[in-house]
Amino acid sequence: MSDKAETRGPATRRRRTTISNGSKWPDAGEKPSQPPAKAKTKEASRHASNNGKVDGEMGTPEQRQLPDSPKKQRSVVEDFNERLSCHVLQESLLSSASGYSNYRGILNWCVVMLGLSNTRLFLENIIKYGILVDPIQVVSLFLKDPYSWPSACLIIVSNVFILAALYTERRLAVGTISKMTGLILHIFNLTSLLIFPAAIVLTVTSVTPVGGVLALGIYTVLFLKLYSYQDTNRWCREIREAKAMRLTRSYSCPSVAQSNGSAVHPPVSYPGNLTHRDMYYFVFAPTLCYELNFPRSPRIRKRFLMRRLFEMAIFICVFQWMVPTIQNSMKPFQEMDFSRMVERLLKLAVPNHLIWLIFFYWFFHSSMNFVAELLQFGDREFYKDWWNSESVTYFWSNWNIPVHKWCLRHFYKPVLRKGVNKFLAQIGIFLMSAFFHEYLVSIPLKMFRLWAFMGMMAQVPLAWFVGRFLNGNYGNAAVWISLIIGQPVAVLMYVHDYYVIHHGSTT
Numbered sequence: 396m397s398d399k400a401e402t403r404g405p406a407t408r409r410r411r412t413t414i415s416n417g418s419k420w421p422d423a424g425e426k427p428s429q430p431p432a433k434a435k436t437k438e439a440s441r442h443a444s445n446n447g448k449v450d451g452e453m454g455t456p457e458q459r460q461l462p463d464s465p466k467k468q469r470s471v472v473e474d475f476n477e478r479l480s481c482h483v484l485q486e487s488l489l490s491s492a493s494g495y496s497n498y499r500g501i502l503n504w505c506v507v508m509l510g511l512s513n514t515r516l517f518l519e520n521i522i523k524y525g526i527l528v529d530p531i532q533v534v535s536l537f538l539k540d541p542y543s544w545p546s547a548c549l550i551i552v553s554n555v556f557i558l559a560a561l562y563t564e565r566r567l568a569v570g571t572i573s574k575m576t577g578l579i580l581h582i583f584n585l586t587s588l589l590i591f592p593a594a595i596v597l598t599v600t601s602v603t604p605v606g607g608v609l610a611l612g613i614y615t616v617l618f619l620k621l622y623s624y625q626d627t628n629r630w631c632r633e634i635r636e637a638k639a640m641r642l643t644r645s646y647s648c649p650s651v652a653q654s655n656g657s658a659v660h661p662p663v664s665y666p667g668n669l670t671h672r673d674m675y676y677f678v679f680a681p682t683l684c685y686e687l688n689f690p691r692s693p694r695i696r697k698r699f700l701m702r703r704l705f706e707m708a709i710f711i712c713v714f715q716w717m718v719p720t721i722q723n724s725m726k727p728f729q730e731m732d733f734s735r736m737v738e739r740l741l742k743l744a745v746p747n748h749l750i751w752l753i754f755f756y757w758f759f760h761s762s763m764n765f766v767a768e769l770l771q772f773g774d775r776e777f778y779k780d781w782w783n784s785e786s787v788t789y790f791w792s793n794w795n796i797p798v799h800k801w802c803l804r805h806f807y808k809p810v811l812r813k814g815v816n817k818f819l820a821q822i823g824i825f826l827m828s829a830f831f832h833e834y835l836v837s838i839p840l841k842m843f844r845l846w847a848f849m850g851m852m853a854q855v856p857l858a859w860f861v862g863r864f865l866n867g868n869y870g871n872a873a874v875w876i877s878l879i880i881g882q883p884v885a886v887l888m889y890v891h892d893y894y895v896i897h898h899g900s901t902t
Contacts, residue, residue, distance in 0.1 A: 549614075553588075557675075567628070591614075593834070611834065616683070617678070619683045627685045628669070668687045676770065681763040681777065681797065683801040684801055684804055694771070700765060700769070703760075703761045703762070706756070706757065747886055778793065779793035781793040784871060785867060786858065807820050829848045829851035833845060833847045836889060847889075850884075857877060861874070
């Protein structure tokens, strides 16, 4: 062997040991390795490259293999730890202590199961009783005589009260009438809003109960809206008087972000809001509290409108399930059979409660979002998470946000500012709510039984009891029981009395 070969051999062996971690070179057919000096130079340049990476084009795969890094060693240790232990300290997923809250799959399962079970009941109902709710029967709920539309005429007449409130505010804005005169006109207008339709419904025999409820409901909403209208404009007049020469938009209405459509609908200041357009926008807007500048959405979403319209259309089918149960409940109540009454009450509770839930969704989600989308009304908080209520007061504060905002803004806070304590103010709100509940039921049915009034006032001791002795899941269960059982009791009382008065002689 030549000296050159002897010199090259040990150097080659040292390179194999350093770079390839003991891998062996092929015995034949290989290109001779580089001299030691050149190999060392290449080795140094490779370690000095960016991020310690090896240039793949300059070396063989064996040359690109580096010793194990600390990161790789840590990953190996972690891999062994995972093999040795597979348990950690944690709660079960359905336990409240786990903090898990995504039950969307379970909710979808409940919806599917509810839909399948009620589809069977719906088909069984149609097979047994036939179609009980047809379009002609629905129209007959509103009209006795196709040539006489008293409820519709009553709703059209409501424009007189709307324009009276607007023109009174215009006169007050320019100072042609005094504050006292304006106050008297508003009181007369608001009082007439409640008395006039009630008198028409009670005296005109062609008004059906359903038509009467619809008309009185619209007049009640107008009463609350026009009260808020005059209250808000009165505040604006007071601010204008206090800041006569420095009136800015911040004094007349809350600030409106530019992203909610205010660029399309420029803001107004008092008295520039006293227009027919502004008044009728407020009348149709899904709110009871007046503002000079409502938050506005940038555009109308057509798909959103179609979904809400579809949801509204299928609501009428629910009554097919309710009618036979109500009809079958009359005989036990007439005979005063207590056990049968309880059985019918429990049987009626489930469909009544489901109808109430469907009505809630239909009205507060589908209908109000439909109107809000048409008017580009930006505030869509029509309800909160009342289903999580652990107290009765929380339920009544969150299931109907428009009414809650009105009571808070125009009744509760003004009463507190006058020195009335909170408990009396809350009782006053329940009294007012009980009055309107009875107003909307007794007058269209043309009988006064005070079941709705007593049911609302019973919420006061119930709220005290639940708040004092129950909390958490027990409080939430108490709220649900009051909703499921309490409403069917009131419904059956009114239905029974109405049935006895109008159809008792024929049974």
